[in-house]
Amino acid sequence: MDARSTALDIRDAVTRGDVSAVEVCDLFLSRIAALDPTLHAFRAVDADLVRREATLVDRRRADGSALPLAGVPVAIKDTLCTQGLTTTAASRMLDRFVPPYDATVVTRLRAAGAVVLGKTNCDEFAMGSSTENSAFGPTRNPWAPDRTPGGSSGGSAAAVAAHLAPVALGSDTGGSIRQPAALCGIVGLRPTYGRVSRYGLIAFASSLDQIGPMTGTVADAALMLSVIAGADRADATSSAAPLADYQGALGRGVHGLRIGVPARALAPGVSSDVRTRFDAAIAALTSNGAAIIEIDLPHARYAIPVYYLIATAEASANLARYDGVRFGLRVEPEDGSLDVMYRRTRGVGFGREVIRRIMLGTYALSAGYYEAYYEKAQRVRTLIRRDYEAALADVDAIATPTTPTAAFALGEKVNDPLAMYMADVLTVGASLAGLPAISVPCGLTDGSLPVGLQLTGRAFDEATLLAIGRVCESEAGLAVGEPPAAGLPRVP
């Protein structure tokens, strides 16, 4: 067992008694102490609390409990509530918010024997594609510390890529699990809308938000999904659809599967570096027995405008709760009026991108503009969903690159909102359609930066995506290996 061990290996070693949960956690805590001052993947880690939790897991194991994640440390995105552990969504608005309860996914992880290692940095309220919108400073990409890890779940992605945690949870509204997974060379799975309970997730856009695993291997993604998925009476949007045997699906292979490639949707904006790696992945799937079918998603080019209108409209409603009354920041008004308190609290507490999105969403919902923007976007969303339904009636999954380019430099897009929004051009489609999608590594650019392959599947068919992902992972030409140690401090 070392810091490069998978969650499955750690679980097995702890279950056999080869190593204790406390020893596992100490190993990762020492890596965090050495590397996180440079990477800033974590917003907060409480080492004493981690060891206390790990001690409890060791006791449960000694009592003979079979724990599917025995002693596995998990990094948790700071948009997920953790009882007694500050949860900020990387916003000044919540910088001292201590949730009185755990998110359902956190409850399920703890019940399975996992230990919450710490809370990871992200874009404020998950709004961004680079983690630069965090009120607490950006996270760096372990592959190239002058570049972003992507976002919004950039802290979780960087933590897993640098082996500060074996596995993590992220949340994905328009690509916030898949895009940082691609840019950091790890696996990121956005489950079907309704597959995983969102109780305790700080809401951004309720028709789009999903929680999912970010891991080093496809098998670990299957293991994590099997623990967190399933109906929850605390979330009325969670689905009662039966769970599949995600781990059993890993060995299925791709022989006989039909995989669609929307050639037209890829033409604009995908860099030649990324295109080359994507073509190599498609060739590898073909040689493993998959049939590649050219498909069309005719409305794909409208996905970004539709997404940014719908997501911001929903955000403007969801973020109305931050008013300085029941929790979070309050800025006292000098004239003592309630309305000035609201305005001042929100003007001070929200960062630049969050204000931009609340303003855009408020505009799109306001009288005179609702039909032209919000309702029109909902109608085009229906057409985008129909495109996917038609394509997936003929193919088992759709393959695209996850992102148009590899990791971009810190500062490159942060002052150009539209350029930043285009980083999500290949991921927002599955979000709008409510479909599951996974990003798996598919090699390195000439500049040694990871590239991701995205596979989108039918509703509730995560199993097929995991099976295809497992084949990609075992192809030598698609593996990305380890981030170079260059630029990072040496670990004792």
Added chain:
Amino acid sequence: MPAPLTRLEVARIAALARIELSETDAARLARELTDILAFAGQIADVDTRDVPPTTRLQADEPVLRADEPAPSLAPDEALANAPETDAAGRFVKVPRVLG
């Protein structure tokens, strides 16, 4: 191409959203929102006659659960994050609402 957003419209939206903006921020937002809306406006080109809006994603109909009492947060837990409470810690305090 829609007309650029005026400062007056930005002020109107900020008032609806209850956000206090500096003059500099309002001017910057007027430019940025104009650009974003011009980009988003391309959805006007799509023919959506007879296309219903997507209002929910679930295939199954919403299910109502039985209305049964169940344990929930104690008042002190629910108020632990409140910026201000009354002396007994039972109510959230806000600035005066009625003159």
